[in-house]
Amino acid sequence: MDLLLEAVGINKEFAGNNTVLKNVSLKVESGSIVALIGDSGGGKTTLCRVFTGLENVSSGKVLFKGKELGCLRRRSFEECASMQYIFQDPYAALEEESTVYSVLREPVSLCRKRRRDYMSPEDALDWVGLPVETFLKRKIKTLSGGQRQKIGIARALITRPDLIVADECTSMLDRQSSAEIGHIFKQLNQKIGLSFIIVTHDIHFLYRVVDYIYVLHEGVIVEAGPKERILNIPCADYTREYMESMREIEGGGLLEPDRLCQS
């Protein structure tokens, strides 16, 4: 498989001697779904922001399709359009008063202006499973969190990207909406070969959606490998603790009937 994105020795330091990423290197092959897991404050979001150009690196480089990427201002339209970002908070990422159509229309006109091939808003909505006739004219403020996040994905699809970076895009959604989004990602990956970097704490994503996992702890990649290996035979101490906690928390999901009320 071709190498789509490569991070080489990335260091990121914020003011006040606050080092968030320490010599981080990772590779994303074309057509793969890579997960970033780890502790909060461990640098996952910063790394995603580095990939998408929202944050500069202190040292190190990001290669996308073999070419070194600069910060957002130095990227070409093609480079920006090929890598799309899905935000964590679907309530903050979309304009409340806009209609679904105007949200999806914006990247279409940008692509037209630059003569880039694009996906129609109707096709994009079709991919995320929202009926065009019901949703195209609706205002964002009338949509639920799950529906808003699907619009966020549809918007990212318009430019026909090669890579989508999704930063905890399901953490604010209920389990069913989250599973639906996992299914959409998997379909996009299998049918059009779209690659993903997903920051997630969702067990469903780890077991059912991703192929490869990087574990980031205090700014360092402590372990990386195919998901089967990381989930079943974690080697690093941090990963072991993470998997133990995951099993303990998720194992508690079954309740005795006398603790469950009827609404």
Next chain:
Amino acid sequence: MIMELRKFKVRYGDNATWFNYPDIELEKGGCFVLMGKTGCGKTTLLNALFKHSFSGEVVYEKAKIVGNDWSEWGKNRYKFISYMPQYAQSGLNPSLTIGEQIDLVKRCCGVRSDERQQSYFEELGLRKEMTKRYPFEISGGMKQRIALLMGFIKKPQLFVLDEPSSALDYITLRKTVDFLKRRKEEGCAILMVSHHRGFAAGIADKMAVMREV
């Protein structure tokens, strides 16, 4: 009894559908969790009960909170109740450091000692140096825990939590479950909305799953 709710229903606007809620009985040190899909009205219940100004219509047979009828409580209720809304992490003041914000909460609630704050920091796996940072310098999960800590600083009788588990990794989730269990043991009653079954089951004494309207 800290809270008792019977035949409580809420709606927004004249023609909107009513959200009917399960009866809730919450004792000192107890925890009731409301679950259900996005849009089924979980947050609406918390807004109706605890928001400063709620514009919807409320009908009930009984709604008693910390000894008084719900309608009789004015702003006084915040002396006994803490409410951590959904997306609390975006509610931190961007121009104050974390330490300054915690001090502000302590001053407003008349809490003088640092002891409780220090032990909460340890229990939630937060570093002391964090007090010197601004909200934009720390991660979403850290902000979430800071908001949780601020709510408990005044030792409320009832803590209302709306989706406290979002943005937390599994190790932090486990610490948060232990933290909330300890607060329950100290006598705090918890009313929580969550879509994370495993997390909720770790703390709940009773759970209700709401259907979609």
